Amino acid sequence: MTIPERVCVGAVIGAFGINGEIRIKSFCSDPKSIADYDQLTDETGEKTFNLKIIGPIKGGFSARVSGVRYRDQAENLKGIALYVQRNEMPNLADDEFYYSDLINLTVFDTGGIELGKVMSVNDHGAGDFLEIKAFGQKNLALLPFTKKSVPTVDLKLGRIIIDPPNGVFDNNEAEEPPSPKNYLELGDE
Numbered sequence: 001m002t003i004p005e006r007v008c009v010g011a012v013i014g015a016f017g018i019n020g021e022i023r024i025k026s027f028c029s030d031p032k033s034i035a036d037y038d039q040l041t042d043e044t045g046e047k048t049f050n051l052k053i054i055g056p057i058k059g060g061f062s063a064r065v066s067g068v069r070y071r072d073q074a075e076n077l078k079g080i081a082l083y084v085q086r087n088e089m090p091n092l093a094d095d096e097f098y099y100s101d102l103i104n105l106t107v108f109d110t111g112g113i114e115l116g117k118v119m120s121v122n123d124h125g126a127g128d129f130l131e132i133k134a135f136g137q138k139n140l141a142l143l144p145f146t147k148k149s150v151p152t153v154d155l156k157l158g159r160i161i162i163d164p165p166n167g168v169f170d171n172n173e174a175e176e177p178p179s180p181k182n183y184l185e186l187g188d189e
Helices: 031-036 071-075
Strands: 006-016 023-026 050-056 059-065 081-085 106-109 112-122 128-134 141-144 153-155 159-162
Touching: 006 071, 006 106, 023 031, 023 050, 031 050, 106 128
Parallel strands: 106 159
Antiparallel strands: 006 023, 006 081, 023 059, 050 059, 106 112, 112 128, 128 141, 153 159
């Protein structure tokens, strides 16, 4: 498995004020730590940003970027995702993972049967969930990212082994409606 060279740690969500400040949303576990990175880049890696947090605001932080002095310059940055080099990110404990490391891992059950691939990782407030594109299923399967449901993550082999709760991988294809009967059945009375 290839681990990405750069990881998205935030995004510019708009301008703030009239003096070139921007609104940013941080994706870091400690949101303020986005300003700790020496250099942030855009998705292509061509544009660089030196960021200084001014303070918290609704939905993120107000910040200054070197070279941006006017509101129209700040507005032009809206929508830019902010990336850092992977080697600048802190090392994690053995049982912790960056979301980006889990995407595209192959999913196997405890019996060794390949079930699909991890499409994304989300936290909607109830903990982390893996969205898995499972073979033979129309919809994505949502699996809680817990030790019980995901006992093994092997980044070197590019796979995870799961023990899903009942119902997560039931086939959810639309079923054919029952055909109408053109006969009567004799009941048991």
